[in-house]
Amino acid sequence: MLIRRAERFKASDVTDETLYLNRREFIAGGAAAVALGAYDVADAAAPPAGAPLKAERNEALSVKDAATKLESATTYNNFYEFGVNKDDPAREAHRLKTRPWTVKVEGLVHKPKTYDIDDLVRAFTLEERVYALRCVEAWSMVIPWIGVPLSALLKQVEPTSQAKFVEFTTLLDPAQFPGQKPGFFGGGLDWPYVEGLRLDEALHPLTLLTVGMYGQVLPNQNGAPIRVVVPWKYGFKSAKSIVRIRLVSEQPKTAWEKAAAQEYGFYSNVNPNVSHPRWSQATERRIGEFRRRPTLMFNGYADQVGSLYTGMDLKKYY
Numbered sequence: 001m002l003i004r005r006a007e008r009f010k011a012s013d014v015t016d017e018t019l020y021l022n023r024r025e026f027i028a029g030g031a032a033a034v035a036l037g038a039y040d041v042a043d044a045a046a047p048p049a050g051a052p053l054k055a056e057r058n059e060a061l062s063v064k065d066a067a068t069k070l071e072s073a074t075t076y077n078n079f080y081e082f083g084v085n086k087d088d089p090a091r092e093a094h095r096l097k098t099r100p101w102t103v104k105v106e107g108l109v110h111k112p113k114t115y116d117i118d119d120l121v122r123a124f125t126l127e128e129r130v131y132a133l134r135c136v137e138a139w140s141m142v143i144p145w146i147g148v149p150l151s152a153l154l155k156q157v158e159p160t161s162q163a164k165f166v167e168f169t170t171l172l173d174p175a176q177f178p179g180q181k182p183g184f185f186g187g188g189l190d191w192p193y194v195e196g197l198r199l200d201e202a203l204h205p206l207t208l209l210t211v212g213m214y215g216q217v218l219p220n221q222n223g224a225p226i227r228v229v230v231p232w233k234y235g236f237k238s239a240k241s242i243v244r245i246r247l248v249s250e251q252p253k254t255a256w257e258k259a260a261a262q263e264y265g266f267y268s269n270v271n272p273n274v275s276h277p278r279w280s281q282a283t284e285r286r287i288g289e290f291r292r293r294p295t296l297m298f299n300g301y302a303d304q305v306g307s308l309y310t311g312m313d314l315k316k317y318y
């Protein structure tokens with residue numbers, strides 16, 4: 001797998017959008033063996049983080065902003081299973097074995113299904129969308145994510161009429177996630193990391209089940225082999241390295257609600273008018289920029305998602 005080896009990501013290699021684009025052209029021209037929307041898994045002895053992953057950009061669901069440097073997106077992370085510091089994930093994430101990996105989709109569905117990660121990537125058409133992920137700590141990054149609309153997967157399992165919420169669960173394995181070891185300060189979280197969405201939020205076309213970024217298989221520190229990206233919500237709603245998607249009738253208890261409910265609500269829609277108890281959320285620092293920028297309602301997606309919350313008091317349901 002010459003291409004994979006040559007292309008295996010090295011943060012220092014790719015430092016700006018221009019280089020990134022050239023690189024994509026190179027991949028497009030040289031990777032005849034790599035089918036659109038699927039990497040070659042014939043020789044997947046090693047987890048393919050960094051292998052080229054092609055997908056057509058969905059322009060309608062992409063922002064025009066320049067992407068954050070790949071190096072920043074892969075070295076400044078929140079992934080408390082690896083530690084609470086921003087540089088812990090890049091240092092520790094090699095411990096995570098992303099193959100074999102299955103995702104169980106179960107609960108209130110007519111057709112529960114366990115997907116092997118590679119079958120899942122082959123079964124759906126991958127799209128690339130450029131989304132800003134905005135952290136509750138008031139910084140943001142613009143990342144070209146690759147994945148499948150979560151709705152495509154949910155349609156396959158056929159939620160029952162009782163299903164009202166979707167719960168996402170990250171792998172529980174203290175042997176691979178030092179932050180889950182008893183006695184390790186994992187930010188006070190109760191493992192495994194659990195997140196959730198209302199079913200209509202989960203079915204919204206913007207919600208992306210994500211397997212790659214920057215034209216590559218997702219790096220471990222960004223949630224390999226599969227994570228969620230919900231662009232109109234704060235980053236912690238986008239659970240990483242998930243092993244289970246469960247449809248349920250009651251609002252799931254999320255890891256951050258259990259840890260500090262008054263700071264991290266279930267909805268956590270990006271909202272410049274609702275402050276975090278310890279800081280304002282009116283402006284944000286885009287990683288790589290000097291000047292702070294005003295934060296937009298629903299992270300700029302008010303036209304697309306506003307109707308999901310008609311009549312709701314967003315100060316109460318923060």
Ligand SMILES: Nc1nc2c(c(=O)[nH]1)N[C@H]1C(S)=C(S)[C@@H](COP(=O)(O)O)O[C@H]1N2
Pocket residue numbers: 073076077078079080081133134135136141170193221222223234235236237238239240241
């Ligand atoms: N399992 C798990 N998922 C997680 C987290 C985590 O600690 N554990 N952190 C969240 C937070 S706070 C943010 S801001 C984003 C960061 O994603 P990124 O590192 O790919 O930018 O992941 C989210 N998903």
Ligand SMILES: [Mo]
Pocket residue numbers: 078134135136137234235236
């Ligand atoms: Mo975050």
